[in-house]
Each structure stands twice: as structure tokens, then as C-alpha cells.
Amino acid sequence: MKTYLPKIDRLNRTVDEQPRKWHVIDANGAVLGKVATTAADLLRGKNKPTFTPHLDTGDF
Numbered sequence: 001m002k003t004y005l006p007k008i009d010r011l012n013r014t015v016d017e018q019p020r021k022w023h024v025i026d027a028n029g030a031v032l033g034k035v036a037t038t039a040a041d042l043l044r045g046k047n048k049p050t051f052t053p054h055l056d057t058g059d060f
Helices: 032-044
Strands: none
């Protein structure tokens, strides 16, 4: 497995410059644990192909 190392220009971006999306989760009639897992994955950025545990790549 290759190690992902971002380029310097990506590390120097501010929060406003990083492409992030807002997600609205409808929890009506859903199991609380599954909604919490979905929300946590979106906040950490696990749905993105560039996910790396040591970088903040999540959405809002």
C-alpha cells in the first residue's frame, strides 16, 4: 500500500479554500446507531477517496 502525502499547497490551504460540502441527514424513522455512524463517517471524510486518518478531509 502506498502512503498518501499531500502536496505542500494542499497543506497550506485555509478551511475556506478546501472543497467541503454540507450534509443534512434525515433521521426520521432510522436507527440512532446507524445515523450516528453515517454522520461520523461524513465528518471524518471516510466517504472521500483521499481519506487519510491524520488529515482533516471531512465535510460539515
